[in-house]
Amino acid sequence: MALVVQKYGGSSVADAEGIKRVAKRIVATKAAGNQVVVVVSAMGDTTDELLDLANQVTPAPPGRELDMLLTSGERISMALLAMAIATLGMEARSFTGSQAGVITDDVHGTARIIDVTPGRISSALAEGAIPIVAGFQGVSQNTKDITTLGRGGSDTTAVALAAALNADVCEIYTDVDGVFTEDPRLVPSARRIPRITYEEMLEMAACGAKVLIPRCVEYARRYNLPIHVRSSFSDKIGTWVSGHAGDESEEAGMEQAIISGVAHDRSEGKITVVGVPDKVGAAASIFGIVAEAGVNIDMIVQNVSAIATGRTDISFTLPGAEGQKTLETLRAAQDKIGFQDLLYDDRIGKVSLIGAGMRSHPGVSAKFFASLAEAGVNIQMITTSEIRISVVVSQGDVDVAVNATHRAFGLDADEVEAVVYGGTGR
Ligand code: ASP
Ligand code: MG
Numbered sequence: 001m002a003l004v005v006q007k008y009g010g011s012s013v014a015d016a017e018g019i020k021r022v023a024k025r026i027v028a029t030k031a032a033g034n035q036v037v038v039v040v041s042a043m044g045d046t047t048d049e050l051l052d053l054a055n056q057v058t059p060a061p062p063g064r065e066l067d068m069l070l071t072s073g074e075r076i077s078m079a080l081l082a083m084a085i086a087t088l089g090m091e092a093r094s095f096t097g098s099q100a101g102v103i104t105d106d107v108h109g110t111a112r113i114i115d116v117t118p119g120r121i122s123s124a125l126a127e128g129a130i131p132i133v134a135g136f137q138g139v140s141q142n143t144k145d146i147t148t149l150g151r152g153g154s155d156t157t158a159v160a161l162a163a164a165l166n167a168d169v170c171e172i173y174t175d176v177d178g179v180f181t182e183d184p185r186l187v188p189s190a191r192r193i194p195r196i197t198y199e200e201m202l203e204m205a206a207c208g209a210k211v212l213i214p215r216c217v218e219y220a221r222r223y224n225l226p227i228h229v230r231s232s233f234s235d236k237i238g239t240w241v242s243g244h245a246g247d248e249s250e251e252a253g254m255e256q257a258i259i260s261g262v263a264h265d266r267s268e269g270k271i272t273v274v275g276v277p278d279k280v281g282a283a284a285s286i287f288g289i290v291a292e293a294g295v296n297i298d299m300i301v302q303n304v305s306a307i308a309t310g311r312t313d314i315s316f317t318l319p320g321a322e323g324q325k326t327l328e329t330l331r332a333a334q335d336k337i338g339f340q341d342l343l344y345d346d347r348i349g350k351v352s353l354i355g356a357g358m359r360s361h362p363g364v365s366a367k368f369f370a371s372l373a374e375a376g377v378n379i380q381m382i383t384t385s386e387i388r389i390s391v392v393v394s395q396g397d398v399d400v401a402v403n404a405t406h407r408a409f410g411l412d413a414d415e416v417e418a419v420v421y422g423g424t425g426r
Pocket of ligand 1: 047048150151154
């Protein structure tokens with residue numbers, strides 16, 4: 001008997017009909033002889049609506065109370081889903097994250113899971129019931145307050161629970177039929193990826209692919225837990241996330257695609273520190289200040305200094321939401337660091353090309369840049385990892401850049417196969 005953890009996203013349980021449809025799928029999985037644990041997100045746009053509501057009451061809701069409010073979204077869907085399963089003649093029991101043993105640190109809004117003690121879930125399973133767990137939430141080990149794991153956190157709940165229960169697979173049900181070579185909302189000809197390694201999926205997620213959040217992929221990779229991404233609206237076979245990019249033995253006999261996909265991200269901003277004195281410690285003091293402000297930066301580019309001035313420019317990208325705060329912090333340190341000016345651009349986008357095969361294939365970046373040039377897209381910054389090349393372009397160029405790259409690497413499907421069943425792909 002296999003133990004399957006199934007996670008259903010907000011668009012899969014958007015209304016009563018959706019809840020009933022999902023209940024049938026859960027019951028069918030159990031009837032097929034599996035043990036099933038379910039993790040569920042809030043219905044449709046509930047989390048956004050609750051956030052709006054809080055912001056109508058106050059521009060700065062206290063973190064503890066905001067988490068209390070937002071976690072109610074998942075409690076609604078878990079209870080309704082348990083009721084729907086009961087009407088189909090099986091016993092389901094809903095549990096909050098806290099009841100399910102999801103123990104976190106005490107950072108409201110972005111808590112990290114530090115332990116999972118799913119005693120009540122195991123007991124429910126042993127008694128033949130189907131546990132339904134509210135995603136996205138836990139309880140702080142220190143304060144005992146309710147916490148949330150950050151937007152999209154139900155994926156993390158599902159994987160963490162699956163790992164703690166030693167499940168055979170974590171199935172993530174979403175509004176498209178798996179992981180595609182790009183978001184089919186932007187590239188309708190995108191192709192389904194049948195199988196992708198943790199490392200490639202991690203790069204895709206970190207570069208803006210919304211289908212899974214990076215933290216959940218990290219977690220699955222650490223525990224070697226296979227993730228199966230599927231749609232709750234169809235019976236198509238979806239995408240398997242498993243195996244490692246460096247593990248050639250696993251690829252033996254299998255032809256590995258050079259490029260697995262393209263991802264894009266419009267949420268970042270770019271700061272340029274102009275006229276930084278070219279001396280020891282300048283970069284250290286700039287990024288020290290940024291780090292102290294708690295800002296996570298992404299790409300960094302530093303030029304060689306101009307001989308005439310002995311000064312150089314340093315550009316870096318960061319989450320757009322942190323832009324103003326970071327500018328203020330840097331401005332306050334202008335005299336100390338000795339730079340001349342600060343520029344900020346929030347109209348940028350990042351386009352990334354991901355594939356484990358690029359390690360052993362020359363010419364991938366040349367082809368990438370050529371396809372951008374042909375499409376008339378100017379590149380502002382470039383960074384690479386072993387299995388990824390990313391460029392920053394003007395935000396208005398993202399659509400063209402993504403489609404041109406997708407085509408240049410032969411990722412377009414011959415016939416449109418992607419169906420978007422719901423949601424915005426957020
Ligand atoms: N409901 C939460 C959100 O909208 C968590 C999730 O859906 O994963 O972010
Ligand atoms: Mg999601």
